[in-house]
Amino acid sequence: MLNSITTFFIALIALLHVYILVLEMFLWDKPAGRKAFGHSLEKAKESKVLAANQGLYNGFLAAGLFWGLYLGDAGFEIKVFFLSCILVAGIYGGITARRKILYIQAGPALTALLLLVLNG
Template sequence: MLIAALALLTVGVLFHGAAFVLESLMWGRPTTRRLFGVHSDDAVAATRVLAVNQGVYNLVLAAITTAGVVLLIGDPGSTVGATLALAGGAAMAIAGIALLITSRRAWQAALLQASPPAIGCTLLVSPLVTAST
């Protein structure tokens, strides 16, 4: 179950890493503009600071989760690793839910953002819950 949890959390890391690249490094490019529905030059300029900030936020989530995954690979019983993986994964899932609530047209991106880390977190904590009962 740990391997599946770490794999799903890694999918979340990859999603958020890609989001960082798109939002912080490639915001004005035509492909990114189409993907996010930002068509005019004025809209790109007006949203650039927000996009960069959001991209860095995504990078931080990916970094926290990556640290947890790496620690758990090295020591499957690592409390620090589990805490970091769960904190990052839960934040990713919550952000995906917020996207779904605020932008119904982005439902596919929201599910891709939220589902893998949410399932990964569930798989990560399920042995802990079972052990405590």
């Protein structure tokens, strides 16, 4: 049962990072992107290229989690690695950008890591 919950939770985190990719790469200067990140149109246009780069990195994080999930038990270390990357990025973002990143990114990654280790 714990294995199914862990897998489901990791898949949700991967999907969250696909969503972040879409927001940062394609919707950054659109109303949905500006609302999600709290930017004015002017600020969004100025930082669009940087945001697209961030989005690409979030896509890599999602791809790594999907890869680990695809491998099943053999992907344990891969899942640990990518969840750890997400945790560190979430902590850094929560400290340097917006506190809510701790809850949106770091918290779920930490929870998934704990579930993974307890299950492993």
